[in-house]
Amino acid sequence: MDSLQNLLKTADDTTQVNLLRTLGIKSRFIDKEQAVAYGLQSLEKSKEIGFKVGEAKALYSLGLTHGMTDSYANSLEYLNKCLVVANQNKDYSMVCDVYNSMGIVYKRIGDYPSSQESYLKSLKVIDSFNLQINAASVYINLGVLHDLMDEREEAIASYQKALEIYDGPDPEAMKNDV
Structure with a gap:
């Protein structure tokens, strides 16, 4: 420092x-x-x-x-x-990050509907602008949220989607994290 x-x-x-x-x-x-x-x-x-x-x-x-x-x-x-x-x-990558972070904050305060809405907005921006960013973290966060809401099927689907689209350096580590 x-x-x-x-x-x-x-x-x-x-x-x-x-x-x-x-x-x-x-x-x-x-x-x-x-x-x-x-x-x-x-x-x-x-x-x-x-x-x-x-x-x-x-x-x-x-x-x-x-x-x-x-x-x-x-x-x-x-x-x-x-x-x-x-x-x-017009920094849509930042917009995605903000929505993802808002989803985390809403999840922490127990506002699950707003959390889900934020995660879905992040994914929509990624899709709408065909951004070349990794959406896997958003799907993982969405999976955690579904787990918290006792929506097991949706959680599993989100985790599977995260694994499918993950393009980071260590896919095996990702599988262990999910």
Whole structure:
């Protein structure tokens, strides 16, 4: 972290945005307040220089930080803001990630219908824009949700779909995870 903070002193604008976000990510489980402070600085700097990609990533990172530290209302607030910016940027890969993350947050607070809706929106965006991203994680999350709702058949179908489409580096490890 010290080396990142040293780089921050001489970095140009967009590099500063990215370093601040990285510092926030690395601080998440050490010091939530510091992680949020870095995230907010990254967001502020992004807006100041008109760096929309940095703005979306900062909002997403803040949403994840709050979600990982059980601040679910704040998490959803930042994820919803990120969704707006990602759509404006036509960054549909980010839109998919946001919907997937929202599904996780809704699942954690027990709002299973909203969780399912978020996962399905993520899959719809992947299909609609023929994105070359791995949807297996969304199907796994959907499977976990179906398990929680005692919908065994749907859970199995989601897990099987995840296995079918997984294109990551270690298919055998994926089979063990599912």
